[in-house]
Amino acid sequence: MKVSEREPEWTAEQRRVDEVVRQVDRSIEALEQQTSGTHLEMVDIRKNFWDDVTVNFEDSAEMAETFASLKQQAEILSERERAHGHAARQLKTLRKLKSSPYFGRIDFLENGEAQADRVYLGIASLRDRADEHYLIYDWRAPIASLYYDYPPGPAELKTPSGLIEGELLLKRQFVIREGEIVSLFDTGVTIGDELLQEVLGRQSDAQMRSIVGTIQREQNRIIRNERSRLLLVQGAAGSGKTSAALQRVAYLLYRFRGTLNADQIVLFSPNPMFNSYVSTVLPELGEENMQQTTFQDYLGARLGHSFKLENPYAQLEYALRAELEPGYSSRMEGIRYKATTGFVRLIDGFLGVLGREGLVFRDVRFREETLVSGAAIGAHFYGLDRSISVPNRMRLTAEWLLRLLKERQKTARTEPWVDGAVELLDKETYLKAYQTLRRQNRQLKDESFDDFDRERELLGQYVVMEAVKPTRTRIKKLTFVDVRSTFLKLFLDSEMAAAAAAQAGIELPGQWEAICKDTIDRLLVKKMAYEDATPFLYVVERIRGFQTNTSVRHVLIDEAQDYTAFQFAYLQRLFPFSRITALGDLNQSIQAHASEEASTGFTALASLYASEETETIVLRQSYRSTRPIVEFTSKLIPDGDGIEPFNRGGDKPVLTVAADSNALNGLIEGRLARLAANGNRTIAVICKTGAQSKAVYEALRDRVPLRLVQSETSTFEPGIVVIPSYLAKGVEFDAVLVYDASGEPSGYGKESERRLFYTVCTRAMHELHLFALGTVSPFLKGPIEDYYASDSAGQQADLQPNANGFIDNGKR
Structure with a gap:
């Protein structure tokens, strides 16, 4: 709409913008006074913190009073900091509203009503300071779905109280900058071409933009989906998958305010640079950033201390450059096979066999002696009821080993090496030993080391207790099972591999022997190929017990087409209670494992969830490029x-x-x-x-x-x-x-x-x-x-570099 065509409406809309900006200014002024006062109060509390605390460590009653006083002061400071942080975030949002209060307007006439509701949509809600009615509705509010989902005409809105039907009389879009309407137009589609042209035609920034004003209907389905346990988003390059996913996070934080926080949402992104690229979207919408990581970072945290771990980029470099190197064919065959559901089934079959036989156990040693041999541990483990799961049998075996260690600890106290160790205790260690034993033995409260035999007995206890700690820790961590050697048996022992395949009801691939040799050569020197990392970690967790994360409620996986069946299976077990949003484009499957079976969509992921819990949304329109x-x-x-x-x-x-x-x-x-x-x-x-x-x-x-x-x-x-x-x-x-x-x-x-x-x-x-x-x-x-x-001659009107090198409008 041009100004000359509908000047009265443009003028009326600008008057409304001016009034909203005045209200925003008043809110900003009030909040600035509030934050200033809260900040001064926080400074004062920190400055006088210890002056307001009663400190007395003379007896237990006074210590309790001191602790209570400390706790009270800390809680007051924490409350002021929370209030200041909340107000600061509100201020940031209000300043954005001042520049661009809203981007859309809808007029909705509910059936049976005489007057239409006029709704303006922006990045945050704003109420009139006088009568508390909404001047701006947050784009995530339920009524905003009318803007995103319907053209003018019949429309309906789902609310907690039921379905509301009516007619959308008007859909109007704005571009407002610094409080001035730059363009204004009415549209009969979800988002008018004019607004998209204006947004998409800009030059790119260093971070992804939040474009809530240009959300399309299919993207809105992604953003507001609350039903699905697994939401699969398949979209062409530039179709807005990632943008919709981030705005989905903002919507969820708005919709479940008070019961969901940003720390309960995790984004697995393709690389660290991508994390930087998307890091500003949620703060722009007034929300804290969720947890962001890469799958490679997770693998590194779990395996990097034990192996030289290959990253996916090194694997892809190998696939693209090493075609003439010896062993290339078998390595590539292994990469592709280990990405399939067939290999997941083989590993599950292998784990089934290990429940009956084949686990490799290490000797448990105390100082220089073997406390229990690996063979004895194996005999005890496989002597337990086989109906008990492997992880639970591991824990029972650990308890047995801890009992044996405790008995050995008692007998060690009188051994000659203990006297030598006691003689070597320095003054500091002596006092530490005394304090440790005093805490553990209440009868020492009024005693001192004035009896030689008693002193030798107590210090001997301390020396043995310290000597036992490393062994006890290793037992508790279940390191008595040698997972690397156990995992290797699948590739070293042809009978074990055949038994695993039979257990799984599958056949081994044609190049299995070559795959085995390639795998063995690396693992024997503690090199972990990227294709082996997740299967190995999966075996570790299935043997020792999965370290599940029960606090994370939403997991987003970007570039999901590059994940293997094993990585999906692992993530499903790692986050057993989370809702999953997986985003990808099959045409962008570029990893070394990409093959017909490994790239059949998200079939492997979908198979892990019930069909009634799964929804797939396909985005076909590409917006990024011309x-x-x-x-x-x-x-x-x-x-x-x-x-x-x-x-x-x-x-x-x-x-x-x-x-x-x-x-x-x-x-x-x-x-x-x-x-x-x-x-x-x-x-x-x-x-x-x-x-x-x-x-x-x-x-x-x-x-x-x-x-x-x-x-x-x-x-x-x-x-x-x-x-x-x-x-x-x-x-x-x-x-x-x-x-x-x-x-x-x-x-x-x-x-x-x-x-x-x-x-x-x-x-x-x-x-x-x-x-x-x-x-x-x-x-x-x-x-x-x-x-x-x-342009074979390279004459696309290029500027030619001069003696100074690169040209940019004549400046270096």
């Missing part, structure tokens, strides 16, 4: 015709062919200059591998201001980056330069690399430039040639 880019990328994959591009204009992708690497680097440099000069804030040179990224970075670093992104990079920043393909997943850039789109090994020539190439190209929001060294990738031949422009 229409020409989406039309191009959709031709790269077999089922790309199902992807619906949003109608945002732009230039076709451009393919430039270079004769050699020097020419290629020169063309890249010139193209980067033009893109930066045109105002693109985030530009990525995406290489196939990490090794290629390092080489390109070294070649350009003295000519172009850029950064190298590696697996350990933890922050996403604007500017020009050189980044390997697998780290670019989940992130978007204003412009993308695909470094080598040739059919050579350095490019994308194999069918197994098709999805990787697709993933790389879909990172571009506004411009996509492909460069090829000599030959052109087979993926760029045939009918797809109609969807990109060729």
Whole structure:
């Protein structure tokens, strides 16, 4: 709507914005006074903390009074800090409302009512200070579903009191900046093209934006889903999967305020940089960030102290670069097989066999002697009732070992080594021993060490008690079972493997012997391949007992198509009571294990939950990229015709062919200059591998201001980056330069690399430039040639670098 077309309505809406901003200003003023007062009070409490505490440690009664006084002061301070933090968050939200109070309006006439309700929607609710009616409704309020789910016409709203039916008379959208309406228009669809064009046409930021004003109907289904135990979201690249998931978290925290907090929600993201990229979305919506981690970080925390643990990026680098190395075929076969449900079943069969035989036990040693041999432990374990689960038999075995250790502790007190150890006690240890024994033996309250025999007895107790501690700790941790050697038996013992397969009702794969050799060679030197890490940890937990997390209520898994069946099975056991939201795009399955069986969707995950507890939502429309880019990328994959591009204009992708690497680097440099000069804030040179990224970075670093992104990079920043393909997943850039789109090994020539190439190209929001060294990738031949422009001479109006190097509007 243009101002000249409907000026009276525009003027009326602006008057309302002005009034709302005045109310916000008054609320800000009141809160600023409140926070200032609370802050001064906190400072005063901290300054005078000990002055207001009665301190007396002379007797137990006075100590209790001291403790109560400390507790009271700490609680007062904690309450003031909570109040100050809450007010500070409210202030932050109000300042955002002052700039842009709301983004939408709906007029809803309920059946049987004479007057329509007029509802304005923003990132937070705001009430009129005079009569307490809502000036703005939070976008997460139930009534907001009318805005997201219906065009003008018949509509219905589910509420706790029942279904409300009526008619949506008006749906209006706003772009408001600094309290001024920039654009205003009415729409007959969920979100008008004008608003999406305005939002999507902007240059990219260093963090993902919160775009609650542009949520689509299918995304709204994801956000407000409260029923499903497992919510599967399958969406094309750029369809808003991650954005909807983060806004789902904000909705859940709003909907279950008081019973759900951010610490009870965990996001498993693809890499540390992605965590940085999405870290501002929830704070923008006035919520605290949830727990964020990667599956690799979890594996590292559990296994990193015992093994040299491979990460998924090293595994993928191997898959992409080591094709000519010995053992490549068997390693790749093992990677793919260990990602399947068949291997999960084999391990479950193996665990079934271990319940009857085959567990490897270590000797339990006390000082230099064997207290109980591994063989004796095994005999005791397998002598227990086999109807008892393995973890419970482990605990019973541990209790038996602790009893034997306690008996050995008693006999050790009179042994000669104890006298020697007592003689070596220094004064500090002597006093520590006395205090320890005094706490444990109340009869020592009025005693002193004035009797030699008594002193020797008590100090001997202390020495033996300290000597026993390491053994007791190892027993309690169940380290008497050798899980590494037990796990190895599956690959070392052909009869054990056959028994496990028979138990599972499956057949071993054709290359089982080669897979076994490859696995054994690594584990014997304590190297843990990424494909073995989760199965091994699964075996550890099934033997010793799962360390389940019962406090986390929602788990979000992004880029779920890259998870294996085993990782899903493990996470299901780790979070047995959590609701799962899994997001992914099968066309972006780029991990080394990707195969027909390993990439059949989320079948493995869905099989872990009842069908009535599961819901699948498919997002087909892509919003990230311009229409020409989406039309191009959709031709790269077999089922790309199902992807619906949003109608945002732009230039076709451009393919430039270079004769050699020097020419290629020169063309890249010139193209980067033009893109930066045109105002693109985030530009990525995406290489196939990490090794290629390092080489390109070294070649350009003295000519172009850029950064190298590696697996350990933890922050996403604007500017020009050189980044390997697998780290670019989940992130978007204003412009993308695909470094080598040739059919050579350095490019994308194999069918197994098709999805990787697709993933790389879909990172571009506004411009996509492909460069090829000599030959052109087979993926760029045939009918797809109609969807990109060729620029063999590299003359796309690039600025040429001068003697000073990189050009950015004439400035370095």
